[in-house]
Amino acid sequence: MALSREQIAQRISQELQDGYYVNLGIGIPTLVANYIPENMEVMLQSENGLLGMGQFPTEETIDADLINAGKQTVTMVKGASIFDSAESFAMIRGGHVDLTVLGAFEVDTKGNIASYMIPGKLIKGMGGAMDLVAGADNIIVTMTHASKHGDSKLLTNCTLPLTGKGCIKKVLTNLAFIEIKDGKFHLLERAPGVSVEEIIKVTEGELVFEGDVPEMQF
Amino acid sequence: MAGFDKIVSSYEEAMAGIEDGMTVVSGGFGSCGIPENLIKEIYRKETKNLTVVSNNCGIESYGLGLLLPKRQIKKMIASYVGENAEFERQMMTGELEVELTPQGTLAEKIRAGGAGIPAFFTATGYGTQVAEGKENRQFNGREYILEESITGDFAIIKAWKADRYGNLVFRKTARNFNPLAATAGKITVVEVEEIVEVGELDPDQIHTPGIYVDRLIQGTFEKRIEQRTTQPLSATTGE
Numbered sequence: 001m002a003l004s005r006e007q008i009a010q011r012i013s014q015e016l017q018d019g020y021y022v023n024l025g026i027g028i029p030t031l032v033a034n035y036i037p038e039n040m041e042v043m044l045q046s047e048n049g050l051l052g053m054g055q056f057p058t059e060e061t062i063d064a065d066l067i068n069a070g071k072q073t074v075t076m077v078k079g080a081s082i083f084d085s086a087e088s089f090a091m092i093r094g095g096h097v098d099l100t101v102l103g104a105f106e107v108d109t110k111g112n113i114a115s116y117m118i119p120g121k122l123i124k125g126m127g128g129a130m131d132l133v134a135g136a137d138n139i140i141v142t143m144t145h146a147s148k149h150g151d152s153k154l155l156t157n158c159t160l161p162l163t164g165k166g167c168i169k170k171v172l173t174n175l176a177f178i179e180i181k182d183g184k185f186h187l188l189e190r191a192p193g194v195s196v197e198e199i200i201k202v203t204e205g206e207l208v209f210e211g212d213v214p215e216m217q218f
Numbered sequence: 219m220a221g222f223d224k225i226v227s228s229y230e231e232a233m234a235g236i237e238d239g240m241t242v243v244s245g246g247f248g249s250c251g252i253p254e255n256l257i258k259e260i261y262r263k264e265t266k267n268l269t270v271v272s273n274n275c276g277i278e279s280y281g282l283g284l285l286l287p288k289r290q291i292k293k294m295i296a297s298y299v300g301e302n303a304e305f306e307r308q309m310m311t312g313e314l315e316v317e318l319t320p321q322g323t324l325a326e327k328i329r330a331g332g333a334g335i336p337a338f339f340t341a342t343g344y345g346t347q348v349a350e351g352k353e354n355r356q357f358n359g360r361e362y363i364l365e366e367s368i369t370g371d372f373a374i375i376k377a378w379k380a381d382r383y384g385n386l387v388f389r390k391t392a393r394n395f396n397p398l399a400a401t402a403g404k405i406t407v408v409e410v411e412e413i414v415e416v417g418e419l420d421p422d423q424i425h426t427p428g429i430y431v432d433r434l435i436q437g438t439f440e441k442r443i444e445q446r447t448t449q450p451l452s453a454t455t456g457e
Contacts (some may be wrong), residue, residue: 047321048247049391056447064250064441065378065392071248072445082390084397084425085247085273086329089322093342112345123309123318124300130348131322134341165345 001193002174010035025102026070028142047128052080093135100136106158109205111168111180114160133164145173152204189216224384224434229259232435243370244272245399249444251392252281255437256374269293297321330367332401337366373403380410384431385424400430409437
């Protein structure tokens with residue numbers, strides 16, 4: 001079975017480490033916040049200028065002056081800090097964020113990522129995504145493995161305008177956990193009940209694996 | 219004795235001197251921390267052919283979105299312009315020129331502009347459309363692109379508290395681009411929720427020193443929320 005959005009978030013949460021500063025993109029990455037292990041301290045960075053993002057507020061505590069990068073109203077955890085946008089991207093560009101999780105339309109075997117524009121259709125802008133992929137070392141891209149029409153999103157060459165060049169090393173899709181290395185996709189894990197053959201079928205770029213590919217554990 | 223007294227008595231006075239074709243740098247992220255009344259004044263004056271620099275361009279009928287129906291913006295420099303149908307329409311038809319700029323690069327362009335630094339190298343955007351026509355250079359084996367800084371004829375700012383010297387304190391994530399924009403205007407205009415006596419603000423807690431501020435006005439704010447997300451009271455542990 002392909003992973004649900006929640007399962008994708010849950011699998012990513014296994015990559016968290018105690019003491020990590022983490023930036024979560026809009027969409028599935030945001031859900032990772034729901035699966036931070038209880039015995040672990042993790043600080044969420046929101047690039048509009050907040051380190052230590054908390055949960056959504058209640059109707060009583062809602063504050064128009066406190067939002068996240070998705071413009072949603074949020075709260076702060078104890079020990080949070082607030083800063084301006086230049087400081088926020090100094091953290092990101094300077095490589096101080098330990099893990100970045102973001103969505104994409106396509107990735108390719110060279111580690112390129114396309115995530116912000118579909119020419120003629122969707123031109124909303126890159127927001128902070130280009131800075132995040134250029135600044136972070138540890139990035140996990142999450143997306144569905146193929147489009148609704150079955151077209152692979154893991155390609156030899158991205159077809160859409162790039163968000164970043166040669167910067168992606170890990171991809172978690174609804175079918176597989178993949179590492180990008182030496183110009184190839186390396187299949188590390190597969191979703192429970194999904195065969196290697198099924199993954200190969202929807203992976204356009206060269207996919208390699210060693211021995212029995214383990215199933216993801218939850 | 220005017221001295222360092224930056225207070226003006228009306229929004230008309232606050233935006234006096236803004237002319238067609240000028241560049242305006244605005245603080246704000248989404249609808250959070252935007253100088254909503256200063257934007258309304260630009261709308262009222264019907265100033266046209268503006269180049270506007272801001273992370274976003276408001277939503278329909280609020281924030282910088284107000285300046286769209288009368289085609290007051292000629293060129294928009296922003297990182298994210300979604301959720302605004304009129305903006306999209308003007309962009310698609312070519313009525314509005316748009317320079318999409320990565321958010322961190324935009325922040326640094328404004329910061330550098332205000333700090334007298336004409337350009338800087340960044341890895342952000344290397345190998346993408348953003349890099350087209352820009353100088354590349356390698357440092358320590360990595361490729362970077364040259365980005366030029368930004369200044370404006372006017373900077374429009376929303377802060378929380380100020381004293382009449384123009385020392386500013388921002389509140390929560392309404393800070394965002396505001397302190398940067400404040401440094402980058404030939405004329406920097408600030409609207410605040412409260413003006414306190416000189417000496418009341420703790421010098422250690424001032425975010426923007428008054429040297430950057432030319433005009434100051436106290437206003438009332440709608441503070442519209444774009445994405446109202448909440449949860450039941452019992453589930454919260456935040457703040």
